[in-house]
Amino acid sequence: DMEHHAGIESLLGWIKRECFDQIQAAQSWKALHRAMQVNGLKLQERGNGLVITALDGTTVKASSVDRDFSKTKLEVRFGAFVPSTEQGNSDCPTKQYEPKPLRSRVDTAGLYARYKHEMSAMNPLRAVELSRAIQRKNRLIEEAKQRGRLKRSTLKLIKGQRTTKRILYAQTSLTLRDEISKINKSYLNGRQAIYHQYKRLAWADWLKQQATVGDQEALAALRARLVTIGLKGDTMGGEVRQATEGFQAEQDSITKKGTVFYRVGKTIIRDDGERLKVGRGITQANLQAVMMMAMERYGQHIKVNGSADFKEQVVQAAASANLPITFDDADLACRHQAILQSNTTQEHSHERKPTSGNRGRNDRGGNGDTRPALTRTLPKRFPSFKKPDLGRIGSRPPPESQNRLRGLSELGVVHLAQRGEVLLSGDVPGHMEQQGTQPVNRLRRGAVGAGAITAGQAAANKYIAEREAKRLLLYDIPKNTRYHTPGGVTVFGGIRQVDGQFLALLKDSDQMMVLPIDEATSRRLKRIAVGDCVTVSPNGTIKTKGRSR
Template sequence: MIAKHVPMRSLGKSDFAGLMNYVTDVQNKDHRLGQVQVTNCDAVSVRDAITEILATQHTNTRAKGDKTYHLIVSFRAGEQPDVDTLRAVEERISTGLGYREHQRVSAVHNDTDNLHIHIAINKIHPTRHTMHEPYYPHLALADLCTALEREYGLEPDNHQPHQREAASRAADMERHAGVESLVGWIKRECLEEIKAAQSWGELHQVMRDNGLEMTPRGNGLVIRADDGTMVKPSTVSRELSKPALEKRLGAFEASPEQGERKQAKREYQKKPVRSRADTTELYARYKDEQKNLTAARGEALAAAKRRKDRAVADAKQKAATRRAAIKLVGGGRVSKKLLYSQASATLRAELDGIHKDYTREREQLYEGHQRRQWADWLKQEATQGNSEALAALRAREAAQGLKGNTLAAQGKAKPGHAPVIDSITKKGVIIYRAGRSAVRDDGDRLQVSTGADRAGVVEALRLAAERYGDRITVNGTTEFKAQAIRAAVDGRLAITFADPALEKRRQALLQDNFSATRKPGVPGVGKAPPPVARAGRLRSLAQAETLQIEAVAVTQQRPASAPTPAPSELARRKVKLQAELSAKKENANQRKGRGR
């Protein structure tokens, strides 16, 4: 578990209402938004809580800093704590930062590879109206996360950063955007060569060989790439700071001017991070789309405006025709005035509808033509059914296999219905809708969310058989394995479990269900009559093939205290019953003869 404060660089961008709109937005996904909790507010709904918190923030007019504290608590991939654990974690972390009495709203998000909580806290105290700023929050958050992991049995994580803030931001950019940063490229390609330089001349030569240039800037140094991207050397490594270099190489010496620059052995380019798949063609298509994005959006907006103008002109033309018809129609002044009023109202309604449709279309065009990072573009393409984009997401080094309660399958796949895709993560994990729960698919195995109902587990088993095979491997807790067995039996799924113990238990449950539904010795009810009864005539009692009367079966219900009949009595009853049966048979034959 990692807790991280998200600072707002620009005070003008700090907006509690805007933050809550993002945090509580479902984004057309069924399983994005989880539990939403409002704390220390008189309001019950989120909308009313936003109004109350904004009113509290406005009571402090002297504070110049950001009045909103945005915190993200992220769990390890595969971890899905229950609702009580999430609520306790949110409460403990907020209290540990000194915000126990402050107003806050938290929301759980499930649409990424790591379940996480967004906590929006009002820094202004609701009664004292003073602003609280935590002291060294990263240290307090690290200690709180360590204690919570031990207390709730969560998977331990690294809470102590080993990189400077700028280097950490570069790593985050690579992870989220999927494109190499200059800091990461230097570390992977030429950092050791730079460190091995024994003079300023050798250092500048190494820089030129890699398409870089080190120049003074202010009181320090910067490394500039050919495309204009700059980074501080100390961000790459503390050994490359200006004091460290001057201590090792002497006073700084600028790179000598050269008449003709040689071709560099390698140079930095903004391209996808290392991957197990070849993304050259996909990335070229992405660059072309981004280059022509503005022009394409302009053309689409212009076409939408032309359609709107034509619709407005048509509506006005119809209104003019309607008014001309009213003018020609005979009638009194009052009736014509009423007709003109109705025509004007109809025109206004049509124009309002046209403008609303145009506004909605503009929003959709801006949404569809907005600039996206490489990873976000791959997500969009994968959602639209591009298998190459999905493979590129799953081939990233950041992608890892699903953990926890998972299902894997082998054997013969049984294609069936196409499941509904809720969303796709940046690691290529597809989230399917399964009843009230969700099923995650990374291409190798399926993961069922904690607390999933039986319908969700049945859907996951069916999906595993349809996509990967009917021989299912179940991994996870004992409770999940038992739930999978019961779901397979109740759903009557044609699957087998790879684990012999699970398969044996499934077969036993199937046999118990079969024995409970059919009594031994009683044949099942057929859907069609037997051949002898298909001529449209009745059969006599003696012709009934399923009638079997045995002595042991002819017993009467009697109280428990009644004495058991003697053997001679049973014999007499048997003889009497056989006589009655023979008489009935003879009477039936006589009636049959008379009918002829």
């Protein structure tokens, strides 16, 4: 399809849109030729069929317009073919075919004028560069031949054996042929580069080239060329389009449909002008960067589409980075607010000073009277402090510290002027039994005895050792480790079987974690694709959509 590839209206499409009904309504060869002439077309024989030719020489088969316009079917309707007798008629057509961009949602007149100007200037520039390349090649060849003649003249003056001179002459000729061969090869490479630099581009290819170097008008023309369905899958978008001058991701490429590919970390982001599509396996940090990009493009009110896992990732990332963002979906908005409130509660609980027992309170007896402060005797190695009405340590805060919470930096610090003492193992009397920590094997999951590992763990260790050995030789193999994350959403990387044991590969950033699983879990994981998100519980159970075991 030339129109889809080049973006220029073809003669075939123009006939179908502009004059198809007039041509089909003709009831004789004369009326058919007249309908062709009015539209700047000409019907004539070529080979065993008929062709339609425009004024600029563009030709298309008549049967390509419609099967009813083939020579066989037209002769059945009108009889034997009769050529047009109005050749040289001065009647001007009411309309004619002109190659121009297809109808678009934006005005492309200015861009198309630039395109035609650059393409018209392409041939003269290419001819000049080719002429320079030919002159340079001829000059280098002539210089090489001049050096060869000089060497031959020098050999004639040298006195020596005839066989030696013959060898020197042959070596001179071989050197000259090699130099000329290198010059010709260099010329061919240069000519190929000139043709590539001054290659005539189709309209759509020229728009793509201009959009790649940052022409926003050309990018808008690409996106307005076709009626696209839009990106599907895990996407983020909005109603209001805003200027994009803040966060800038690394641009990877642009398609003829106007879809821009950005690279955020190791994740590819697609932008079709209406929404951003997020690739699989994106990390939380990269997702936060994509959300910042979406906020600058569509404002703070974002619409999120995709799987439930992706929506949960978006909400968690927004709450973790504390982004000023709202969601179009009411459920997502409620979930976002719940996470923010939970985080706020946890922060307040961490800021409070923990208390235990009656610390910081007055000791009261059963009748409510305040007990007198106990007298403590400090060792002689500590200096004595004599202050009036000191009171019990910790029973009553000073006036400036009452009825408020203090941070760690505001608390008083006790400074010991002398060196502290540490109880060493030599200070323990010899009659006391010295025992180490005793293992509690009953609390170990899946352990038969102290130091024992399961068959799945042994298989995981064997697989990790094998992959790490290969990673030393091949740079594209990620680091493999045992699964150590305390649950959460991760990316499924596949299933492996080692020594009859099944292992699940879970991708975490730039490393691959190995988790032993049972046969039932392996059968369930075979139903999902590599790269999908799965949830791992704190006890090591993998959960997917549907029922989990």
